[in-house]
Amino acid sequence: MSTATPPTPLLEVxxxxxxxxxxxxxxxxxxxxxxxxxxxxxxxxxxxxxxxKSLTGAAIIGLLEPPGRIAGGEIRxxxxxxxxxxxxxxxxxxxxxxxxxxxxxxxSLNPLFTVGHQLVETIRTHLPVSDAEARxxxxxxxxRTGIPAPEARFGQYPHQFSGGMxxxxxxxxxxxxxxxxxxADEPTTALDVSxxxxxxxxxxxxxxxxxxxxxxxxxxxxxxxxxCDRVAVLYAGRVAExxxxxxxxxxxxHPYTRGLMGSxxxxxxxxxxxxxxxxxxxxxxxxxxxxxxxxRCPAASERCTRERPELMAAGATQAACWWVNxxxxx
Amino acid sequence: MSTLARWRDSDVWHSFRRSPTAIVAAVIAAxxxxxxxxxxxxxxxxxxxxxxxxxMDSRLPPAWMEGGNPTYLLGTDDQGRxxxxxxxxxxxxxxxxxxxxxxxxxxxGVALGLLAGFVGGAVDAFIMRVCDVMLSFPSILVALxxxxxxxxxxxxxxxxxxxxxxxxxxxxxxxxQYARTVRGSTLVERQKEYVQAARVIGVAPLAIMxxxxxxxxxxxxLVLATIQVAAAILTEATxxxxxxxxxxxxxxxxxxxxxxxxTLFSGDWWITIFPGVMLVLIALSVNLLGDWLRDALNxxxx
Amino acid sequence: MSGxxxxxxxxxxxRFDVSAPWLNRVIERLPRQVVHAVDGVSFEIERGSTLxxxxxxxxxxxxxxxxxxxxxxxxxxxxxxxxxxLAGLQGxxxxxxxxxxxxxxxxxxxxxxxRWTVADIVAEPLREHALVAGRDAxxxxxxxxxQQVGLAAADAAKYPHQFSGGQxxxxxIxxxxxxxxxxxxxxxxxxxxxxxxxxxxxxxxxxxxxxxGLTYLFISHNLAVVxxxxxxxxxxxxxxxxxxxxKRELFAAPRHPYTRMLxxxxxxxxxxxxxxxxxxxxxxxxxxxxxxxxxxxRCPHANARCQAERPALHxxxxxxxxxxxxxxxxxxxxxxxxxxxxx
Numbered sequence: 019m020s021t022a023t024p025p026t027p028l029l030e031v032x033x034x035x036x037x038x039x040x041x042x043x044x045x046x047x048x049x050x051x052x053x054x055x056x057x058x059x060x061x062x063x064x065x066x067x068x069x070x071k072s073l074t075g076a077a078i079i080g081l082l083e084p085p086g087r088i089a090g091g092e093i094r095x096x097x098x099x100x101x102x103x104x105x106x107x108x109x110x111x112x113x114x115x116x117x118x119x120x121x122x123x124x125x126s127l128n129p130l131f132t133v134g135h136q137l138v139e140t141i142r143t144h145l146p147v148s149d150a151e152a153r154x155x156x157x158x159x160x161x162r163t164g165i166p167a168p169e170a171r172f173g174q175y176p177h178q179f180s181g182g183m184x185x186x187x188x189x190x191x192x193x194x195x196x197x198x199x200x201x202a203d204e205p206t207t208a209l210d211v212s213x214x215x216x217x218x219x220x221x222x223x224x225x226x227x228x229x230x231x232x233x234x235x236x237x238x239x240x241x242x243x244x245x246c247d248r249v250a251v252l253y254a255g256r257v258a259e260x261x262x263x264x265x266x267x268x269x270x271x272h273p274y275t276r277g278l279m280g281s282x283x284x285x286x287x288x289x290x291x292x293x294x295x296x297x298x299x300x301x302x303x304x305x306x307x308x309x310x311x312x313x314r315c316p317a318a319s320e321r322c323t324r325e326r327p328e329l330m331a332a333g334a335t336q337a338a339c340w341w342v343n344x345x346x347x348x
Numbered sequence: 349m350s351t352l353a354r355w356r357d358s359d360v361w362h363s364f365r366r367s368p369t370a371i372v373a374a375v376i377a378a379x380x381x382x383x384x385x386x387x388x389x390x391x392x393x394x395x396x397x398x399x400x401x402x403x404m405d406s407r408l409p410p411a412w413m414e415g416g417n418p419t420y421l422l423g424t425d426d427q428g429r430x431x432x433x434x435x436x437x438x439x440x441x442x443x444x445x446x447x448x449x450x451x452x453x454x455x456x457g458v459a460l461g462l463l464a465g466f467v468g469g470a471v472d473a474f475i476m477r478v479c480d481v482m483l484s485f486p487s488i489l490v491a492l493x494x495x496x497x498x499x500x501x502x503x504x505x506x507x508x509x510x511x512x513x514x515x516x517x518x519x520x521x522x523x524x525q526y527a528r529t530v531r532g533s534t535l536v537e538r539q540k541e542y543v544q545a546a547r548v549i550g551v552a553p554l555a556i557m558x559x560x561x562x563x564x565x566x567x568x569x570l571v572l573a574t575i576q577v578a579a580a581i582l583t584e585a586t587x588x589x590x591x592x593x594x595x596x597x598x599x600x601x602x603x604x605x606x607x608x609x610x611t612l613f614s615g616d617w618w619i620t621i622f623p624g625v626m627l628v629l630i631a632l633s634v635n636l637l638g639d640w641l642r643d644a645l646n647x648x649x650x
Numbered sequence: 651m652s653g654x655x656x657x658x659x660x661x662x663x664x665r666f667d668v669s670a671p672w673l674n675r676v677i678e679r680l681p682r683q684v685v686h687a688v689d690g691v692s693f694e695i696e697r698g699s700t701l702x703x704x705x706x707x708x709x710x711x712x713x714x715x716x717x718x719x720x721x722x723x724x725x726x727x728x729x730x731x732x733x734x735x736l737a738g739l740q741g742x743x744x745x746x747x748x749x750x751x752x753x754x755x756x757x758x759x760x761x762x763x764x765r766w767t768v769a770d771i772v773a774e775p776l777r778e779h780a781l782v783a784g785r786d787a788x789x790x791x792x793x794x795x796x797q798q799v800g801l802a803a804a805d806a807a808k809y810p811h812q813f814s815g816g817q818x819x820x821x822x823i824x825x826x827x828x829x830x831x832x833x834x835x836x837x838x839x840x841x842x843x844x845x846x847x848x849x850x851x852x853x854x855x856x857x858x859x860x861x862x863g864l865t866y867l868f869i870s871h872n873l874a875v876v877x878x879x880x881x882x883x884x885x886x887x888x889x890x891x892x893x894x895x896x897k898r899e900l901f902a903a904p905r906h907p908y909t910r911m912l913x914x915x916x917x918x919x920x921x922x923x924x925x926x927x928x929x930x931x932x933x934x935x936x937x938x939x940x941x942x943x944x945x946x947x948r949c950p951h952a953n954a955r956c957q958a959e960r961p962a963l964h965x966x967x968x969x970x971x972x973x974x975x976x977x978x979x980x981x982x983x984x985x986x987x988x989x990x991x992x993x
Contacts (some may be wrong), residue, residue: 522753
């Protein structure tokens with residue numbers, strides 16, 4: 019591997035299994051997912067609908083909707099396990115050490131309270147500061163997230179902000195308690211392209227300034243390319259490939275990642291047909307044996323139908339594919 | 349998949365099988381329905397055939413009590429009518445009136461709700477104001493009013509007309525719920541793209557309402573109808589108890605309760621109590637079924 | 651591609667009255683509020699080609715789409731289809747027209763009636779216009795349509811919820827093709843789909859266009875997708891067209907400041923490392939648009955004239971731009987010298 023792993027990763031997810039018991043049997047939505055995030059690093063988790071990327075974020079924050087539950091594996095924050103904690107302890111960690119940004123800024127903010135009130139409340143819940151100091155910090159946060167006239171905006175309600183501004187407030191809220199990790203689930207999907215660019219730049223700048231690690235969950239490879247240091251590609255609840263972002267995008271090893279990159283229309287070349295991956299992601303109740311991608315894979319062999327591949331070194335990335343070993347440069 | 353197979357596999361059926369309340373309620377409702385539908389064959393006597401009545405057998409207590417007669421399992425009333433048979437025949441009338449009035453109010457309410465939601469504008473405003481006005485009247489009073497007016501207009505009405513007026517009166521109290529529910533759902537469905545696609549294809553608005561929107565708004569209507577059947581039966585019972593419901597020649601459960609009411613305090617409790625219990629059973633089981641159906645159809649509770 | 655353009659739109663406008671209810675207006679003394687969702691848009695589409703309309707939220711591109719298929723009535727302006735004006739068409743003439751133009755919608759989950767079988771959904775246009783008589787013939791035609799979009803004939807008996815988003819969008823396409831239309835309005839048909847599924851649907855659409863000579867109006871906010879499918883691209887901002895150009899021109903040498911800003915804002919997946927200027931500001935509230943050129947608050951090249959006077963679409967070669975700075979030559983020129991001609 020080309021990236022050196024720091025001694026204690028900030029977040030370590032190992033063999034995470036998330037299941038949903040239904041009347042037709044238990045569905046395994048995440049099947050031994052694992053990755054690490056170093057302090058100050060931005061990791062992208064990308065995948066298509068149904069791949070399980072939002073679930074991964076929810077599991078880490080501890081907001082899995084029942085009947086979904088963590089059925090195996092570990093989630094460690096700076097070495098301590100956080101997956102089996104009781105609700106109370108988890109709540110304290112959430113907000114203080116892990117901040118969350120969700121997709122829809124409209125529903126992430128309470129419409130009945132001013133933005134300032136929500137910020138101060140969050141700050142005071144997690145930090146031992148006075149009301150006046152919390153207010154100062156809140157105004158500072160609003161300024162740092164690029165909201166003009168923060169003193170005036172402090173007393174306004176969410177509906178008085180535009181979509182992009184609201185998302186900035188949500189980012190300010192997430193940063194309020196000075197967390198070590200931020201989990202952002204599709205933070206720019208609901209925004210216009212020009213605003214998207216601004217929010218992405220903001221996230222990057224803030225992460226660098228404070229050394230906050232970010233786990234960015236999205237389906238948009240473009241956003242990943244702009245923002246992340248490393249990226250994990252999820253397919254059918256498993257990690258298909260993980261590695262530095264430039265490598266995964268320009269030299270993908272896993273056939274799924276290749277198909278994905280090939281099907282994205284490019285801005286600087288004309289093609290008659292886009293590369294398409296025939297078929298669709300398998301449903302949770304119809305998971306293929308062996309490698310989950312083999313029914314759609316142009317390189318599938320007999321072994322792929324039997325044995326599920328683990329993540330293996332493949333050039334500069336790691337890919338869960340039996341063929342990568344043949345491609346490793348000597 | 350055939351429709352039956354799809355239904356058997358559905359979440360609704362599955363939820364039913366796992367809900368003891370729903371199963372018990374359904375069984376009770378089914379038994380009541382069966383007995384009342386087939387009353388002439390199931391009941392041991394015909395209590396309304398004057399020729400078979402024997403005044404000597406009047407005011408007999410239930411069979412297990414002292415003085416009771418096994419032929420009249422639940423006793424007789426002051427005219428010698430077998431209570432058990434009267435229950436079946438009475439339930440028949442009650443259910444008939446209840447179901448018919450719900451059907452009428454459903455048809456009227458759904459139609460008006462669809463119209464209001466789909467056409468919008470002044471039509472919508474007008475229909476909703478009518479609903480508001482209707483809701484400000486207590487349902488019993490409305491029924492009494494209609495009934496009274498009906499009797500005044502048709503003083504010598506024979507039974508069918510009296511039934512018609514009664515059903516109409518009860519229906520009038522119930523249609524507003526359907527109209528409002530359906531209007532809300534229609535407003536939502538109207539914005540959806542399959543409706544716009546139908547407009548682009550060139551389908552006429554009436555056809556869009558009937559073929560596209562209607563099947564998608566019926567879900568909550570079914571739940572409402574189930575619960576309203578119980579309410580309608582109770583309304584009818586109240587009216588009959590007050591003496592302004594069904595004609596005396598075809599007594600419903602409410603009429604029976606009234607008849608027994610006169611003799612209640614002289615100790616002949618069975619004439620009132622058994623029809624009352626039957627009424628409660630029917631209303632309760634239908635209500636429980638409605639509750640279960642609402643929860644089963646609510647995707648958020650899954 | 652000679653002859654009259656299939657679709658001609660002149661000064662199309664659509665206003666929506668979003669005033670508060672009458673009682674509120676009287677009591678609170680609120681003014682009437684009108685949104686100019688589409689504010690004087692003109693363009694043409696040649697037969698067999700694809701015009702893409704791009705822009706961000708509130709720019710009016712979806713409204714234009716709906717105006718073209720008759721879901722909205724225009725407040726002003728004219729639409730001509732194959733030389734015939736759309737306004738005032740009634741009865742059988744209107745029905746004839748409805749067969750020739752159809753629409754594909756954005757949301758694959760809401761564009762199919764969940765209670766109808768796929769067969770009924772796809773056959774609806776056939777039945778409505780009495781194109782095919784008899785159930786067997788209808789079944790056969792439905793099967794044929796489904797196969798053309800890459801689905802199986804057996805799928806006709808299923809319900810929409812049994813299909814994925816991409817498959818549902820194909821069913822929508824099959825339905826739209828049932829009457830053998832010449833013109834398809836596609837309102838963000840792939841925006842709700844995953845990237846790999848989007849590729850499948852876009853490939854199908856391009857193939858169908860080649861095979862049948864279809865004309866498309868393709869609405870999208872995704873410039874990369876637009877680059878893949880369009881022949882000409884129109885950029886909209888707050889209800890107005892700011893630039894219309896052939897695809898290559900638009901992407902190689904964007905003229906209007908907003909187009910440049912949009913192109914710069916797109917995250918670059920392939921990380922080609924091109925230089926970009928950061929984006930400024932946000933789309934203003936459509937209820938209260940800026941005076942003159944609606945882009946001037948965010949434009950680095952705005953001057954007093956831009957604040958006062960709305961720019962008209964000027965033609966520069968094959969490109970049309972609505973910008974004072976470009977017209978006056980203040981903006982750095984494109985690589986080739988251009989001559990100004992008034993439209």
